[in-house]
Amino acid sequence: MVILVKAIAIDGPAGAGKSTIARAVAQAMGYIYVDTGALYRAIGLGVCLLGLDPHNEKDVTDALDSITVTLRFVEGEQRVFLNGHDVSGEIRQPQISMAASQVASIGAVREFLFSLQKDMAKKNNVVMDGRDIGTVVLPQADVKIFLTASPEERAQRRYDELMLKGEKTTYEEVLADVKQRDYNDTHRDISPLRQAQDAILVDTTGITLEQSIQKVHDTAVQKLSTQTSC
Ligand code: CDP
Numbered sequence: 532m533v534i535l536v537k538a539i540a541i542d543g544p545a546g547a548g549k550s551t552i553a554r555a556v557a558q559a560m561g562y563i564y565v566d567t568g569a570l571y572r573a574i575g576l577g578v579c580l581l582g583l584d585p586h587n588e589k590d591v592t593d594a595l596d597s598i599t600v601t602l603r604f605v606e607g608e609q610r611v612f613l614n615g616h617d618v619s620g621e622i623r624q625p626q627i628s629m630a631a632s633q634v635a636s637i638g639a640v641r642e643f644l645f646s647l648q649k650d651m652a653k654k655n656n657v658v659m660d661g662r663d664i665g666t667v668v669l670p671q672a673d674v675k676i677f678l679t680a681s682p683e684e685r686a687q688r689r690y691d692e693l694m695l696k697g698e699k700t701t702y703e704e705v706l707a708d709v710k711q712r713d714y715n716d717t718h719r720d721i722s723p724l725r726q727a728q729d730a731i732l733v734d735t736t737g738i739t740l741e742q743s744i745q746k747v748h749d750t751a752v753q754k755l756s757t758q759t760s761c
Contacts, residue, residue: 537562537656538671539751540664543678544724545628545712546685548735548743549660552678555744556751557658563604565651567661567668568631569611570644572622573600575630577613585633592639600644602651625693625700625708632712635662636719658751662716665727674754675730676747684736685709 539562541553550566557564575585577598583590601612610619621627634640641663648668651657661668665675680688686706693700716724726732731750735743 536652536654537673537755538652538669539658539674539676540669540672540727540730541658541660541676541678541747542662542665542724542727542730543660543676544682544685544716545709546689547678547680548688548740549678551740552735552744552747553658553660556748558607559748560656560658560751562656562658563607563651564609565602565648565657565659566609567644567648567659567664569609569619569622570600570602570647571631571635571640572627573611573613573618574598574634574640574644575627575632576618576622578634579627579630585630588637588639591634591637595639595643600647602647623696625698625705628712629708632715636715636721638721641721662724663722665730666725667722670727673758674751675727676750677726677730677732678743678747679732679734680736682706682709682713 539556541549543549550568553566554564578585578591578594581594583594585591599614603610603612610617611622612618645668648659652659652669659669665672665677683706686702686709689709690700690702690705693705733743733746733750
């Protein structure tokens with residue numbers, strides 16, 4: 532029996548609101564939300580815990596032999612496990628964001644995570660967010676959205692989030708981090724961040740989170756309704 536599953540790919544730069552919007556849209560549609568950034572963050576964390584430089588391609592590639600990353604869904608929420616330990620909280624630290632962005636430019640890391648991501652979408656209706664979902668991981672996705680906002684607005688959102696968590700940082704530091712990661716993500720040789728040709732651009736600059744969720748949800752529903760089932 533062929534099981535027909537649907538996939539909504541949401542790509543975009545750091546702080547565009549992908550995870551909050553993707554989670555809300557998945558919940559509204561009864562789909563599973565897969566946050567692929569968490570996988571790169573888990574590798575970044577694993578590499579840091581081993582005391583390795585996340586830039587060092589050879590060391591990071593060798594380290595993959597001793598790293599396992601798994602995703603589990605607990606009450607609909609994604610949890611990410613590194614070598615069997617739930618690291619869903621630890622991977623959100625600012626230094627892990629940068630380590631994730633650095634290991635993400637290494638081909639062996641992207642290959643390592645590729646089938647894990649693909650498998651999730653084989654059996655489930657998914658909303659999957661990341662940088663290369665519509666271009667590389669799920670090029671046949673039913674709906675592709677490229678979500679963006681100005682760097683300043685994205686940095687402000689990320690800064691507010693970090694303040695709520697009690698992290699010590701400044702807006703300037705967060706803006707510099709966002710710009711550096713934008714640069715890394717768009718300039719790497721393998722699977723750079725770019726809008727897929729058939730992706731719909733949603734710019735959330737100056738609109739509220741609720742409006743952004745509505746916009747992405749309505750766009751996805753409309754796109755899915757225009758598809759034939761055979
Ligand atoms: O949430 P935020 O936008 O800060 O980042 P994330 O989605 O958690 O991803 C962390 C890092 O992983 C990004 O800066 C990317 O370098 C990398 N990443 C990637 O290369 N490809 C993906 N599909 C997802 C994330």
